[in-house]
Amino acid sequence: MTEKGIAKILPNDMVLSPLAGYTDAGFRTLAKDFGCGLTVTEMVSAKGLAMNNHVSRDLLYAAEKGVVAAQLFGGEPDAFVAALEKKCFDRFEIIDINMGCPQKKIVGNGEGCALMADVKRAEKIILAVKKSTDKLVTVKFRKGFGNENTAVEFAKMCEGAGADAITVHGRTSNEMFSGRADWSVIKDVVSAVKIPVFANGDIASREDYLNVKEMTGCFGVSVGRGAMGKPYVFAEISGNDFSFDLMSAIKKHFEILLSFMPERLCVNEMKKHICCYLKGIKGSRKAMPLLQSARTAEETLRLVDEFLSFDASC
Ligand SMILES: Cc1cc2nc3c(=O)[nH]c(=O)nc-3n(C[C@H](O)[C@H](O)[C@H](O)COP(=O)(O)O)c2cc1C
Structure with a gap:
């Protein structure tokens, strides 16, 4: 070829x-x-x-x-x-x-x-x-x-x-x-x-x-x-213009994994990714232990949403 x-x-x-x-x-x-x-x-x-x-x-x-x-x-x-x-x-x-x-x-x-x-x-x-x-x-x-x-x-x-x-x-x-x-x-x-x-x-x-x-x-x-x-x-x-909505990206990532993975496994996988997604955002290090305690997709997403909303309001 x-x-x-x-x-x-x-x-x-x-x-x-x-x-x-x-x-x-x-x-x-x-x-x-x-x-x-x-x-x-x-x-x-x-x-x-x-x-x-x-x-x-x-x-x-x-x-x-x-x-x-x-x-x-x-x-x-x-x-x-x-x-x-x-x-x-x-x-x-x-x-x-x-x-x-x-x-x-x-x-x-x-x-x-x-x-x-x-x-x-x-x-x-x-x-x-x-x-x-x-x-x-x-x-x-x-x-x-x-x-x-x-x-x-x-x-x-x-x-x-x-x-x-x-x-x-x-x-x-x-x-x-x-x-x-x-x-x-x-x-x-x-x-x-x-x-x-x-x-x-x-x-x-x-x-x-x-x-x-x-x-x-x-x-x-x-x-x-x-x-x-x-x-x-x-x-x-x-060099293209783009917009990136972190919460939507995390939700989409989660949805795709949930479509073929058991939720428990998926939540563990996503915690690793969320660490990367939140890296560099003020306060994210402190938020991680709480996120690590999440057991379901819903709980994980809620905690991320709360963290991002709090960060945005500061
Ligand atoms: C966490 C991690 C996992 C990796 N897994 C693979 C892999 O599965 N297959 C592979 O060919 N290279 C793997 N690599 C190497 C990367 O594909 C790449 O060659 C390396 O990170 C250098 O590129 P970068 O400087 O853009 O990261 C991995 C690297 C890292 C950091």
Whole structure:
């Protein structure tokens, strides 16, 4: 697939990065409302799907309109093949393979970023996924595993194995999320391959977007932490006028989760999101313990409403 291929299905060049525990169907819908061109599910275990694990399957619930990618992680080509045989990918235009997760329990299983240190296995996985699906196949990886910088060679391998696009996070696995992302490595990757490259790491404003595009020549950007609690970051990046009503956004997010999740679980999930939504608002830290005590959706929404009304009246 050429750049034209991915450009054909995306309305723009802005992606919401997968964020385990945050980019659920509700949050992704809000991101789309504010102009995000491509949303990606949280990482889902290929093995879990292959074994019909319902938690893995639920992570593939998508409520948003437009182009959505399902992100899979795993260490065995066969697990990806078995996962893709399941009838749960109809909604997705893209299968994204996670080769960047630095978490101990993931790399300890030879998954995520560990695959950057086992290029042959990584290649087998991409080839197997390409063979198992007609959808676009993308790969998300880092600057390198450990302290290495192997992004250029890895990107070339991905391209050779048939990846339709790649996302490069400009940090090594040892760096996790610390320091500044190295955009120069993304520039090197862009120069080395013909497939579209999405830049990732520390892109959280229109200024960052313009800078990274100019510096690297990347096809698009993938925004992670900069979107947490701020689904409107995509409207900011595109320079479009927008209005954001926090209470309506929280209600919508809640409603989407309630449509497929038990209320108790949903309330717990939403508490995490509400923390992000309220971040930076005066008094929100003090309000959180009370919010944590809420047991139902109605009670949670009432407490948020009271907090916001009180804040607005100050
Ligand atoms: C809480 C959290 C969860 C994440 N989950 C995933 C994931 O499921 N899949 C993935 O490829 N990357 C995951 N990442 C990495 C992000 O997608 C992104 O690469 C990283 O945060 C750098 O981009 P940023 O500076 O825009 O946040 C996660 C990051 C965070 C902070």
